[in-house]
Amino acid sequence: MIPAPFAYARPTTVEEALQAIADGGEDVKVLAGGQSLIPVMRLRLAAPGTVVDLGKVDGLRGVRDDGDAIVIGAMTTHSDVLADPLIAEHAPLIAEATGTVADRQVRHRGTFGGALVHADPAGDLPAVALALDAQFVIAGPSGRRTVPASEFFVDYLTTAVEEGELLVEVRVPKLTGQWGMRYEKFNRVAQAWSIVAVAAAVRREDGHIAEARIGLTNMGPTPLRARAVEEALAGAEATAEAVGAAAARAAEGTDPSSDLNAQADYRQHLVTVLTRRAVSTAAGL
Amino acid sequence: MTPITVRVDGAAYTDDVEPRTLLVHYLREQLGKVGTVVGCDTSNCGACTVHLDGEAVKSCTVLAVQADGCEVTTIEGVARGAVLHPVQKAFHEMHGLQCGYCTPGMIMASIDLLKDNPDPSEDEVREGIEGNLCRCTGYQNIVRAVQHAAAEMRGDTSASNGHSGNGHVRPAVVDTAAAPHVAVQA
Ligand SMILES: Cc1cc2nc3c(=O)[nH]c(=O)nc-3n(C[C@H](O)[C@H](O)[C@H](O)COP(=O)(O)OP(=O)(O)OC[C@H]3O[C@@H](n4cnc5c(N)ncnc54)[C@H](O)[C@@H]3O)c2cc1C
Ligand code: FES
Ligand code: FES
Numbered sequence: 225m226i227p228a229p230f231a232y233a234r235p236t237t238v239e240e241a242l243q244a245i246a247d248g249g250e251d252v253k254v255l256a257g258g259q260s261l262i263p264v265m266r267l268r269l270a271a272p273g274t275v276v277d278l279g280k281v282d283g284l285r286g287v288r289d290d291g292d293a294i295v296i297g298a299m300t301t302h303s304d305v306l307a308d309p310l311i312a313e314h315a316p317l318i319a320e321a322t323g324t325v326a327d328r329q330v331r332h333r334g335t336f337g338g339a340l341v342h343a344d345p346a347g348d349l350p351a352v353a354l355a356l357d358a359q360f361v362i363a364g365p366s367g368r369r370t371v372p373a374s375e376f377f378v379d380y381l382t383t384a385v386e387e388g389e390l391l392v393e394v395r396v397p398k399l400t401g402q403w404g405m406r407y408e409k410f411n412r413v414a415q416a417w418s419i420v421a422v423a424a425a426v427r428r429e430d431g432h433i434a435e436a437r438i439g440l441t442n443m444g445p446t447p448l449r450a451r452a453v454e455e456a457l458a459g460a461e462a463t464a465e466a467v468g469a470a471a472a473r474a475a476e477g478t479d480p481s482s483d484l485n486a487q488a489d490y491r492q493h494l495v496t497v498l499t500r501r502a503v504s505t506a507a508g509l
Numbered sequence: 510m511t512p513i514t515v516r517v518d519g520a521a522y523t524d525d526v527e528p529r530t531l532l533v534h535y536l537r538e539q540l541g542k543v544g545t546v547v548g549c550d551t552s553n554c555g556a557c558t559v560h561l562d563g564e565a566v567k568s569c570t571v572l573a574v575q576a577d578g579c580e581v582t583t584i585e586g587v588a589r590g591a592v593l594h595p596v597q598k599a600f601h602e603m604h605g606l607q608c609g610y611c612t613p614g615m616i617m618a619s620i621d622l623l624k625d626n627p628d629p630s631e632d633e634v635r636e637g638i639e640g641n642l643c644r645c646t647g648y649q650n651i652v653r654a655v656q657h658a659a660a661e662m663r664g665d666t667s668a669s670n671g672h673s674g675n676g677h678v679r680p681a682v683v684d685t686a687a688a689p690h691v692a693v694q695a
Contacts, residue, residue, distance in 0.1 A: 225550055226529055226530070226531055226534065227529040228529070229527065229528075229529055230528060230529060231528070232511055232528035232574060234574070255572075255575075258570060258571065258572065258575065259552070259570060262531075262552070262570045262571070262572065263551060263552045263570060265529075266531075266550060266569075267550065267551075275528065277572075277574070277575065279575055303564070326640065327555070327639045327640025327641075328565055328618065328621060328622065328637060328639075328640055329555060329558055329565045329566050329567045329618065329621075329640045330552070330567065330570075330640060332561075332564040332565060332566050333566055333567075333570070333571065414642070415553075416639070
């Protein structure tokens with residue numbers, strides 16, 4: 225099927241884009257890589273009156289060093305992310321998770337910002353952004369504001385980006401100390417979408433786990449932090465037993481759905497297994 | 510209507526398109542480039558794969574207006590006259606196709622993979638073409654074809670006798686007589 229007709233705007237600056245969104249009225253959709261939006265428009269699950277294409281907006285694509293953070297432009301494609309030296313150095317967890325997204329073709333078009341604003345519960349990048357305490361820079365008619373990851377993911381397919389606004393860039397704080405990271409994902413072979421996945425970043429100090437940050441994919445309508453596991457790991461010995469005991473709490477506070485791929489109780493079991501694996505690898509065990 | 514200018518398989522085109530026109534439909538219906546096919550409605554099958562500015566994309570999941578100012582290469586543009594591209598030739602020689610519907614997309618995805626990884630292992634080929642589905646071959650000979658092409662493109666002549674690092678390539682022996690015939694089923 226092909227999408228329903230729409231008016232098309234192709235701005236070249238963020239200001240022009242915001243103006244085009246304002247001019248479009250109520251029924252506007254922003255087009256980034258189109259790898260989520262075009263499929264739903266083809267199925268007529270979405271039929272926006274106006275599409276504002278960010279493809280020619282300068283300055284939204286690329287990664288830069290900003291002292292204590294790296295800054296990833298919203299229109300940076302998944303394949304740009306995979307090739308980026310700053311991400312490889314400071315946030316390899318993002319590259320590892322991005323490498324599992326979809327396939328080469330989709331990664332050439334799909335964007336970092338689009339995947340985060342789309343906020344699919346099975347999408348891989350939201351849990352990673354949450355685990356790394358990323359900050360989201362959002363532009364709107366009245367200027368720019370910055371939203372922490374803990375407040376960005378509001379509900380199923382819903383983020384803090386309001387109508388009339390754009391996600392411009394994502395700031396990922398640089399981690400100091402000895403961190404290890406791991407993204408553990410469970411999916412069907414023919415479908416890259418996560419059934420469940422776990423993003424772990426672990427800081428080790430003197431044979432102990434000093435700090436752990438754990439994001440969960442597809443364990444509820446939004447990505448979640450596994451706070452009970454993080455608390456159990458803080459100061460724990462870096463041993464398989466300690467990690468196993470902490471990981472057993474990974475399902476606490478989760479609310480996964482049941483679908484064709486898995487029942488909720490199966491997901492709640494799976495998340496403990498994947499958390500153990502992710503934390504063990506991140507901790508170098 | 511929105512004006513676009515694109516180069517497709519080396520020729521320049523300027524056209525007016527409806528913004529909702531998918532690139533694959535522009536290629537097939539407006540330019541007559543029917544070598545690129547549509548296999549699904551869900552962006553999963555990869556049959557429609559073309560190169561946009563040198564990168565493999567699913568042309569059913571790109572609007573024609575998004576290709577404005579870009580260079581598109583389709584399966585119709587990879588041969589040099591009568592000389593097949595090494596990947597085309599390898600699919601032919603290694604029996605990398607049966608019905609052939611997935612083949613244009615498989616070849617375009619494989620060329621893209623080999624550009625990044627000139628000597629892929631079997632697993633790397635399988636992952637590299639994970640965005641392309643084939644309902645006929647079971648993938649075995651597709652993987653062999655990609656590795657065979659890789660060896661040829663690297664200039665590795667030992668490929669033809671099956672001793673080239675990752676490129677252990679021989680077509681599988683297929684006993685067509687054993688396959689059930691349509692007439693028997695009917
Ligand atoms: C076959 C297939 C398999 C996939 N598998 C996976 C997978 O395994 N894991 C995974 O995580 N993802 C997967 N995806 C989704 C992919 O990661 C998409 O790239 C991503 O979800 C959306 O990014 P996009 O740039 O294409 O956004 P688009 O489709 O252009 O936009 C998505 C939504 O976000 C909004 N939006 C986009 N950018 C902005 C912005 N800057 N500001 C405000 N709003 C914005 C749009 O309006 C739209 O509502 C898959 C997609 C396909 C087609
Ligand atoms: S036609 Fe199936 S992915 Fe494009
Ligand atoms: S050869 Fe028939 S689908 Fe691949």
